[in-house]
Amino acid sequence: MAMIAMMMPILPGKKDTxxxxxxxxxxxxxxxxxxIRTGxxxxxxSFLQETPAGDFVILTFEGDDPAAGFAKMMADLPPEFAEGAMD
Incomplete structure (x- = not known):
């Protein structure tokens, strides 16, 4: 089983979102x-990392092909899941 991890900043003022x-x-x-994840x-x-430099989300994905799985998961997300992330 393979794993990928990524860390992304949460924009200032968006932690509550x-x-x-x-x-x-x-x-x-x-x-x-x-x-969606299983499919x-x-x-x-996912982990919230609060630092003096700002807040970050750390994500790990495990599976046979986590990069392809991540792409499929993002394509399968319904709009209501993604809307809050884009506001």
Missing amino acids: WLAMMAQMTGDNKAEADA AGLHER
């Missing part, structure tokens, strides 16, 4: 989010 999106994906929409062949973990 990110937290709300994560709550949505682990709350009311958990089954749908899990199905992409991925096991995902």
Whole structure:
């Protein structure tokens, strides 16, 4: 099994938006989010890293082909999952 990891900044003032999106994906929409990950062949973990230089999200994806799985997962995300991330 292979793994990829990435770290992305959370733009200033957007941490609450990110937290709300994560709550949505682990709350009311958990089954749908899990199905998207499973369909992409991925096991995902996400971590919030708060630093003096700003907030970051650290993501890890494990699977047979995590790069292809990540691309499939992003293509399969419904608009309501991505809307909050783009506001």
